[in-house]
Amino acid sequence: MEAWGGGPGLVEALTKIARKDGVAIAYGAHALSLLADDDGVKGVRVKHNGKTVEVATKSVVLAAGGFQANAEMRTRYLGPLWELAKVRGTRFNTGDGIRMALDIGAMPTGNWSGAHAVGWDRNAPEFGDLAVGDNFQKHSYPLGIMINANGERFVDEGADFRNYTYAKYGRVILMQPGQFAWQVFDNKVIPMLRDEYRIKKVTKVRADTLEELAPKLDNVDAAKALETIKTYNKAVMTEVPFDPNVKDGRGARGLVIPKSNWANRIDEPPFEAYAVTCGITFTFGGLKIDTGAQVIDTEGAPIPGLFAAGELVGGLFYFNYPGGTGLMNGAVFGRIAGASAGEWATQPR
Secondary structure (H helix, E strand, C coil), X not given: CCCCCHHHHXXXXXXHHHHHCCCCCCCCEEEEEEEEECCEEEEEEEEECCEEEEEECCCEEECCCCXXXXXXXXXXXXXXXXXXXXXXXXXXXXXXXHHHHHHCXXXXXXXXXXXXXXXXXXXXXXXXXXXXHHHHECCCHHHCEEECXXXXXXXXXXXXXXXXXXXXXXXXXXXXXXXXXXXEEECCCHHHCCHHHHCCCCCXXXXXXXXXXXXXXXXXXXXXHHHHHHHHHHHECCCCCXXXXXXXXXXXXXXXXXXXXXXXXXXXXXXXXXXXXXXXEEECCEECECCCCEEEECCCCEEXXXXXXXXXXXXXXXXXXXXXXXXXXXXHHHHHHHHHHHHHHHCCC
């Protein structure tokens, strides 16, 4: 199967397949708890259209996402300031699936203080906007520099390809004063910026000189920012050819915080800057499963009838994330969990 149209396209394709196969989908249903006894999971307690009901089942697959939309859990597990992060996706990923499993003895595992988090438009809404989709992200930072409220660079923007740094740099931005930064570019690279920089809902300033640009960077020490840009410009290794397609080794030498690749002087007008904050995608901590996607309890035994897949599975990501692997996680363990749950349900008890 191949899906077009990003996340909405994928959901539409999967929904069509589910309906074709006779799968009933209950919208407006909030799973409250698992029904379980000494023999395992027997169903789910659900609040549907204002009524609490018990749905008896032979097996249950939990695929309810992480706790990224739960400010209390973010602060408890990820740490201070995470309540201030914006949520890239749905407001409904509040960790309920994880909590329900922990309540019946499931084993927590993985990096509970870790998360996938990116540079996200500073003035984006608190939760994802389906009309804008992923376009609040701002991932062309390797082509420029990022400056915080103190007017200083704080990270190596060219440490590696975007796909290997974007999911950890959201955390770095969140830890800056005021929880924001400005990405600064000049005319040499502006045509190379990703499409998300050209949307209507964007926090952007533009100027013909650096002296004009610096005061436009809201909440930033303008004098220090101007000094930082000029110091950076002097450090760029112009003798090394610029090549955005490889790690070109064109760095900025002698700086407290280096830039390892793709360094260009910011000296050709017009200049543009984009304000970003932290946008959290999903959390890394979750439930322990076996190779059949069956949830494991705190004594190391499988919980009969309970399976899990997707973001609420722990132990898959630690400290960083290579682009695309969340979809792979969902596809692989989703298929395994579904097959295992189906096989469990058909076995005589």
